[in-house]
Amino acid sequence: MMRRFDKQLAELGNMLLEMSALAERSISLAARALIKRDAGLAEEVIRIEEEVNLKEREVEALCLKLLLQQQPVAKDLRLISSVLKIITDLERIGDQAADISGIVIAMDGGVSAGQSDYIPQMGAAVIKMVSESMDAFVKKDAKLARAVIEYDDVVDGLFDSVKNDLIELIRADKANGGQAIDLLMAAKYFERIGDHACNIAEWVAYSVTGKRKGKKGK
């Protein structure tokens, strides 16, 4: 027979994964919306963002309840405090996906001035980071979490490539400036999502190993 506390912890894990699935879906939809300039998809992302916010509050409430009522120690305490931190990052990821969607909606109707090939790559890279950081949580795999942290460099590199492409776009025609800046913002949001994925991975590594180790040089 499962203890009540264990049941609540299992429920906490479920809720976190549910929230993470929503956040992951919102990034992949936002990336698709940006690539296809699809305002319909973008609106779906904004709808999901509200769900993510609701979920965050639910998980937060459960975390606090467990901390107060059960007074967990050691591994359980690490797990609950990590979850509490992870949901903050997931919520921010949801916000940034919604921000990207906002840009897509604002750009709707305009003639596409071109695109950077690196933007879809950035989208794919951050989706991979978020999804692998949560996979690391499920698998209790600190190594995978560290790999996610390392992968952030790839996303940073892609951001620089996008920036260069957009500079070229402006150089080709100054009229592209508005769109280029919008795209740069979107790329920056992706880059921020990558950073949040890193934070998640760090907290996952902490909950597994008990050691708090940030990225080198940060």
Add this chain to the structure above:
Amino acid sequence: MHRRIFRSFAVLVLASVAVLAVAFGLLFMNRSQNHEKEAIREKAHFIAGLLNHGSFESYNALRVGDTRITLISPRGVTLYDSYAGADITVDRGDRTEFIRAAAHGNGEAVRPSDTFGADTFYYAVRLADGRVLRLSRTLNNLNDVFSAMLPMLTAVTLAIVCAAYFLTSRLTRRIVKPLADADFERTDEMPYEEIVPFMQKINAQRQEITGQIHKLKNRAETIDAIISNMREGMVMVNAKGNVMTVNQSALDIFGIPKKKLVVDKNIRHICRDAEFMRCVELCLAGEYTEIAVPQIIKNTPSGERSYNAILSPVKRGGVNDGAIVFFLDVTEQRKAEAQRREFTANVSHELKTPLTSVSAMSEMMANGMVKDGDTAVFADRISRQINRLALVIDDIIRLSEFDEGKAARDFTLFDIFDMAQTIIEAFKDKAKEKNVSISLEGYPVQINANSRLIEELLYNLIDNGIKYNRENGSVTLYIREDGERCILSVSDTGIGIPPEHQPRVFERFYRVDASRSKQTGGTGLGLSIVKHIAEHHGGKISLESAENKGTKIEITLAKR
């Protein structure tokens, strides 16, 4: 068992001891009473003799032991009584023994005496003077006998019971031992033949049970083997959506290293895709008999893979009791679908482009918009477009023949070197036009193949070699044999193929540079056909190319 046997034994022993005790008691009592009576009689006669001769000092001298002596007058009046508490006023003339003694000289009687509360024996003798002497004594009753016997009786009973205990325990052990040691398969060793039928029945049942267990085990093993070896991922969840079983394929698909990371946990731990989870919930709510979730994309080290999930609820007694989820790898299927779509789009494009120009030009001619002098030019253009159309259609038909496995199988023996020479001859003019030299190296090799297809293969390769060449370039054909194989290579000094395009040049309609196709002609199907022809002859094709340096295509064909 021992207790029961011992109990029966004990009951038997106690009953027989009791019966024997009573029987002996009665016997002893009878004998001792007779003895006592005899003693009283003798005593009475002795005292009577004394009394008759008057030779005793006082009555008190007559007192012997606990025998009561009474002297009664002929009228029945008590003259003397040795029993202190006796009421001498009582008239004893009516007593049986007195009446008998008075009449016959002596008399006796046994009465439960109210004075003693037990049976009392009375014996009376008539004295010479007519007085009657009566002696009486309380007889030993059963109680007395038993109280005398009791210690002995108890000791004996105890001894027997103890003996019975040990005996029965030994007996029990001896009875039980063959049953406990019984080997149910060897009925001949069983000393109790009453047990043999039971043994046979038990034996038969045991064999049946063993058989059933074996069958069940086999079946479980078979199912286990099927589940663990199937390529599809399989997960069984209970009504709460928690994982009950998961097979290796499912773990592999989702990159979960250990089963225990997900067993007893929500299926979300395996796949948390929002759409998938929505379907799991619908399935567990029992609203569907089967749900298919298309397209779950999973990044793996070997690239992105797509999965379909099929969910079926498990019903027990009409109530939903969980679900079975299958994950099917549809990556190849999707890739093939995408290729087919691309092919169809390409085919329609390739067919439509010449048709559009033909239609436009012929309309212009029909409407008289073309000057008479230009008619010939337009007609020439139309015919060229139609030729191109025919070429594309021809190539497509050829390819579809390969796809359907209907390509010609009539193989003949011929010299491929000879054939190459003839084809090179035919290309002379075209080569001169582009300033490209063609050379043939190697030696004659006989191969068994379809000559028409090999001719087409050579034609396509040389044609490509010339088409994608530069000014003053060269095309070299090299034919040799290597054991049972014929090796044919075509190298050119042309524009080459950039590395990123190399894996795709054998795809249908694939072009390295789409803008050049107009200029060079061709359908984009040439290399694809070459590859099919090579494969049709059990051959292999390889490509080596460096940008702006040239391309070398080598084909290995089986000679027979």
